[in-house]
Amino acid sequence: MRVxxxxxxxxxxxxxxxAAALRFFALDRPGTLVFDELYYVRDAISQLAHGFxxxxxxxxxxxSGGRATAFLDDPSYAVHPPLGKWLIGxxxxxxxxxxxxxxxxxxxxxxxxxxxxxxxxxxHLSKSLIVASIAGLLLALDGVxxxxxxVGLLDGFLTFFVxxxxxxxxxxxxxxxxxxxxxxxxxxxxAAAHPGEPPPAPIRIPITWGxxxxxxxxLTFGAAASVKWSGLYxxxxxxxxxxxxxxxxxxxxxxxxxxxxxxxxxxxxxVLTLPLTxxxxxxxxxxxxxxxxxxxxxxAVPWWSSLLKYHADMLSWHGTLDAPHPxxxxxxxxxxxxxxxxxxxxxxxxxxxxHECVAAVTPLPNPILTWGGALAICALAWFxxxxxxxxxxxxxxxxxTFVVVGFxxxxxxxxxxxxxxxxxxxxxxxLTPFTAxxxxxxxxxxxxxxxxxxxxxxxxxDELGSRRAALxxxxxxAxxxxxWFFPLWSGMPVTDWFFRLxxxxxxxx
Numbered sequence: 135m136r137v138x139x140x141x142x143x144x145x146x147x148x149x150x151x152x153a154a155a156l157r158f159f160a161l162d163r164p165g166t167l168v169f170d171e172l173y174y175v176r177d178a179i180s181q182l183a184h185g186f187x188x189x190x191x192x193x194x195x196x197x198s199g200g201r202a203t204a205f206l207d208d209p210s211y212a213v214h215p216p217l218g219k220w221l222i223g224x225x226x227x228x229x230x231x232x233x234x235x236x237x238x239x240x241x242x243x244x245x246x247x248x249x250x251x252x253x254x255x256x257x258h259l260s261k262s263l264i265v266a267s268i269a270g271l272l273l274a275l276d277g278v279x280x281x282x283x284x285v286g287l288l289d290g291f292l293t294f295f296v297x298x299x300x301x302x303x304x305x306x307x308x309x310x311x312x313x314x315x316x317x318x319x320x321x322x323x324x325a326a327a328h329p330g331e332p333p334p335a336p337i338r339i340p341i342t343w344g345x346x347x348x349x350x351x352x353l354t355f356g357a358a359a360s361v362k363w364s365g366l367y368x369x370x371x372x373x374x375x376x377x378x379x380x381x382x383x384x385x386x387x388x389x390x391x392x393x394x395x396x397x398x399x400x401x402x403x404x405v406l407t408l409p410l411t412x413x414x415x416x417x418x419x420x421x422x423x424x425x426x427x428x429x430x431x432x433x434a435v436p437w438w439s440s441l442l443k444y445h446a447d448m449l450s451w452h453g454t455l456d457a458p459h460p461x462x463x464x465x466x467x468x469x470x471x472x473x474x475x476x477x478x479x480x481x482x483x484x485x486x487x488x489h490e491c492v493a494a495v496t497p498l499p500n501p502i503l504t505w506g507g508a509l510a511i512c513a514l515a516w517f518x519x520x521x522x523x524x525x526x527x528x529x530x531x532x533x534x535t536f537v538v539v540g541f542x543x544x545x546x547x548x549x550x551x552x553x554x555x556x557x558x559x560x561x562x563x564x565l566t567p568f569t570a571x572x573x574x575x576x577x578x579x580x581x582x583x584x585x586x587x588x589x590x591x592x593x594x595x596d597e598l599g600s601r602r603a604a605l606x607x608x609x610x611x612a613x614x615x616x617x618w619f620f621p622l623w624s625g626m627p628v629t630d631w632f633f634r635l636x637x638x639x640x641x642x643x
Contacts, residue, residue, distance in 0.1 A: 245283025356414025
């Protein structure tokens, strides 16, 4: 362990190699569009040419030869904002529109960068390179995240921006904690007067406008919303967390008019962040704005009025979509991945070395990580609630709360607003960085990595060694399961009996 701490680049670099290998290996397989690539990839290609998506003559998934640029001039009705399709277009510009590298390389790159972000955030949450690297490795081996990094859909980009925004929020919370400490002392409470001395002056925590990390978070969540509207859920959740954290600091310091001053700070934070989020979102539509002919554009109506009408139509579409789908999934089941979305499956016998060949792309979970991550989130929630009830403001307590809020921000809104059948398990990819962080923080507590909770009982050398050995076994199993499931994450040709060995639950078929 000490060797890795001295050579800090070794573990993160090794984790990134693993992440890149699982995301870029045979990225052009399968050589046709899968699932909603049919919409997003084609939108990306025509958007590069016109500045807005246009229609295509058919719905065939093949993109070889001239079919890759067979788009028409008529605008198409895109029901998600443009940024994710601009990002897919980066790969198309680099590798061409007629192959999987063109459609998927940007997703794979952002997937690998998300692993790097998890390690960075993990280090900030734990102050341990080992914990950060464990979190990165867990995400690198996560089946849902690997699969969504290998297809030209929007959710991998959304996950990247949500996690980057979360990193900026954490750094903003740390910066605001320094302001509180300078005003009220390290523990957030006014110092007690000695006998015979006058009482200390009332604490006054300043209302702060200079919050650059929250400005960065606002810009980043604007980008997240520019990929999918659900990127606004984490922004709302973290703004609430920031406000509650500020209120708790003022109450702990016995500040006069703490509630009113906390509301004033929340208003300042909203003024700093929300207009920037809206500005970034509007900027993502610049191609539609400056180029005539996009869907919903009326030459006799100002562009902003047409854009508002377009958004009203999009909102109505999302709210009234009721077509059933064979892979629809209730959000309550997402943490356990009970109904993965089969994105591609083909079978053949001609030229097959076995009785029958199968190739599939399905975000089956890495079971030990997905199910273990759900348990870790529950454990962190219990630990954070118990520690907060005792007034603990230690780093482990704050980190646990932060990770649980991040997880709930990507899951709970879907649970509370679930009203249409066409929602899918792969939306839960935005949860995977937080389950990886949750597992890493639980291991940090069990194995005494990084900063630990004050008062935590000491462990003997043998007990500590046993726990760390168990962690090694856990990571080995996670790696083995990733290799086992990778053929079905990546469209690798396999025999039918091998395919069936991966169907562990009825909903996985």
